[in-house]
Amino acid sequence: MRVLSLETEGFRMLSPARVELGEGVNVICGENAQGKTTLLEAVFLLTLSRSFRARTDRELIAFGAERAFVTGTVEAAGRERTVELCFEKGKRRSVKVNRVKKSAAEVSDCLKAVLFCPEDLQLLRAGGAEHRRMMDTAISQLRPGYRKLLSSYNTIYENKSAILKNWREDGSLLEVLDEFNEGLCRYAARICRYRAAFVRRLSEYAAPIQREFSGGREELALHYKTVSTVEDPLAEEAEIYEQISRRMRELRSAELESGSCLVGIHKDDMDITLNGLSAKSYASQGQTRTAALSMKLAERELFRADTGEQPVLLLDDVLSELDAARQEFVLNRIPEGQILITCCDEGSTRRLTGGRLLRIAEGSVL
Numbered sequence: 001m002r003v004l005s006l007e008t009e010g011f012r013m014l015s016p017a018r019v020e021l022g023e024g025v026n027v028i029c030g031e032n033a034q035g036k037t038t039l040l041e042a043v044f045l046l047t048l049s050r051s052f053r054a055r056t057d058r059e060l061i062a063f064g065a066e067r068a069f070v071t072g073t074v075e076a077a078g079r080e081r082t083v084e085l086c087f088e089k090g091k092r093r094s095v096k097v098n099r100v101k102k103s104a105a106e107v108s109d110c111l112k113a114v115l116f117c118p119e120d121l122q123l124l125r126a127g128g129a130e131h132r133r134m135m136d137t138a139i140s141q142l143r144p145g146y147r148k149l150l151s152s153y154n155t156i157y158e159n160k161s162a163i164l165k166n167w168r169e170d171g172s173l174l175e176v177l178d179e180f181n182e183g184l185c186r187y188a189a190r191i192c193r194y195r196a197a198f199v200r201r202l203s204e205y206a207a208p209i210q211r212e213f214s215g216g217r218e219e220l221a222l223h224y225k226t227v228s229t230v231e232d233p234l235a236e237e238a239e240i241y242e243q244i245s246r247r248m249r250e251l252r253s254a255e256l257e258s259g260s261c262l263v264g265i266h267k268d269d270m271d272i273t274l275n276g277l278s279a280k281s282y283a284s285q286g287q288t289r290t291a292a293l294s295m296k297l298a299e300r301e302l303f304r305a306d307t308g309e310q311p312v313l314l315l316d317d318v319l320s321e322l323d324a325a326r327q328e329f330v331l332n333r334i335p336e337g338q339i340l341i342t343c344c345d346e347g348s349t350r351r352l353t354g355g356r357l358l359r360i361a362e363g364s365v366l
């Protein structure tokens with residue numbers, strides 16, 4: 001998959017223009033606040049997801065303008081298509097593919113992108129909630145049906161939480177508790193296997209990337225953590241069900257006492273280690289950045305393994321804090337696919353041995 005060209009008009013502070021993008025690495029270099037991230041944002045919008053930083057479409061429209069246009073010529077599965085987006089104040093965004101009006105869902109396969117932005121650095125330092133969100137977002141893109149599984153789990157979880165909170169006032173609520181427990185364990189067992197399989201594959205792909213990235217110095221490993229009684233989260237569903245259910249019976253009175261759900265996949269987490277040490281506690285800034293990036297690159301590989309298509313890779317401001325060897329890896333050794341990298345240090349771009357260098361100033365690509 002790739003973006004051949006991008007045109008914008010009235011989009012934030014970008015000057016109206018057409019930008020041609022190369023097949024491999026494209027480095028977008030410029031000083032602060034010149035429009036580098038905005039350019040990545042425009043490409044990301046072509047994947048028909050929400051913007052990664054705007055809360056409303058209105059923010060995308062240039063100050064003083066009525067509407068914003070983003071048009072991209074994209075290539076996927078050997079087919080070239082034109083995706084046109086229009087954002088207009090007080091209206092829903094319009095999407096056209098090859099000049100025909102479409103809904104976002106209909107054409108979401110035109111382009112896929114994997115984005116790395118500075119916020120993703122938090123992933124290594126983050127807690128369970130962010131790790132679960134990361135797993136769920138990635139799995140949902142790879143496995144249709146996973147979202148629905150999650151939302152079924154959450155519905156039961158909310159019902160059970162309400163019972164645990166209110167049973168003292170209304171004892172009859174306890175009559176249905178077992179039924180909810182049973183449902184919760186059933187969905188938990190299935191979600192558990194999805195997450196475990198995903199983390200294992202992500203780890204398998206990320207480890208060699210990190211090894212090469214660090215010149216053979218660092219072993220990255222990811223471990224999935226779930227309900228303590230689950231011995232093997234990849235075992236048969238029935239077995240996992242039994243083990244989660246056992247834990248739930250053990251903690252039944254503790255759940256009633258505390259008024260909250262203590263057992264389930266809503267407490268899952270992911271351990272990230274570098275050379276066997278917890279990355280959260282011990283990784284340096286550069287190591288953190290490298291590992292977070294390795295995980296993103298692994299996600300892209302997973303996507304390719306499953307769909308046969310390499311998503312476009314968007315790297316916002318990844319080069320800072322990296323030493324020369326690691327910068328060189330990002331610029332020249334990420335294998336295949338189209339990559340857009342922003343940076344504000346002209347010096348770093350001297351390490352680029354192939355690819356295309358685009359300079360941007362005051363919203364214009366020079």
Ligand SMILES: Nc1ncnc2c1ncn2[C@@H]1O[C@H](COP(=O)(O)OP(=O)(O)OP(=O)(O)O)[C@@H](O)[C@H]1O
Binds near residue numbers: 037060061062
């Ligand atoms: N709707 C808008 N209309 C006009 N200008 C806007 C709009 N939205 C954002 N901007 C301006 O765009 C500029 C930011 O652009 P961008 O985030 O792309 O910079 P950048 O090149 O990535 O900078 P940095 O290196 O600091 O990350 C800001 O100065 C902001 O005021």
Ligand SMILES: [Mg+2]
Binds near residue numbers: 036316
């Ligand atoms: Mg930026």
